[in-house]
Amino acid sequence: MSGAMALPEGDQDTFLVVGFVCYDLIFTSPHYPEEDSMVRAVDYHKRRGGNASNSCSVLSQLGAKCELLAPMTTDENAQYMQDDLKASNVAFHNCPIYPECMTPFTSIIQSIASGSRTIMHYRPDGFPETNANDFSKLNLSAYKWIHFEGRGLPEPLKMIDIIDAWNAKSKKQIPYSVELEKRAEATKSLISKGDFVFVAKEFARYLGYNDALSALNGLAQQVKPGATIIVPWGEQGAMARCSNGEIVSSKAYSPACIVDTTGAGDTFLAATIFYLSQNKSVAESIDFGNRIAGAKCGMKGYSGIN
């Protein structure tokens, strides 16, 4: 396992991750419960969740400066999440706050018998998404990389237009990545965006692809010219189509014992963009992503992942 990466001197600016934060309750069960039955969990823990929030935890563990942009509330669960963000060294000062809302909640059942992970998510009606207006208030010069979780569309498309306009006027160029994960028609609008397009296996299957290579080949004509497509595929590792059309792959690094796979995809993504931002090759970057995500599967949460 690679150790924590110190960013090069003078290159300490921030990763911005735009998306969602919620409150997770994770139960580890001997098997997935039958309907209308009671199962005694063998383990239980609560934590700050949400794809963007998880990726921030990992970036921070890797030694990167990072910031979360996600809607938040002021209730008891929001307080827990904010305390945890502070403890994890993740900035969140630009998050829009909605005192009238309740924090979204997720209950996750991890089955030891099958390795499955079943997620029940509650997002209160009318709970807002980050919007382009929130994004337009940011000082973009602070960021070295911007990642979009890929939700609340079409707002991320407008945010990407803001970055494109900023990049067109600036000497410094901010690369950005998008993730396609949510099974929704609107998510498809992100395929042609992003210098780096991450396609979760969940979404690849939704599009009708049964393996990573088919997804890479099928999406190759739909991304913008020069974009890289990256497809993580659970215990098979990950594959990518580089900007020049070359296909690269990296195997998964299975831990001695699978403990907690919740957030494996978010971990892979964070570790991969961490390496990409240092101009490592796509092959090296997905390999690093697999190493860190594999280590994460062998432990609860993200603390000590590096």
Ligand code: ADP
């Ligand atoms: P998610 O379902 O969280 O979106 P995936 O299942 O596609 O994510 O896994 C993301 C990454 O996590 C994989 O590319 C791999 O590196 C790692 N991973 C997931 N499951 C395992 C496993 N059983 N053993 C080793 N690595 C794994």
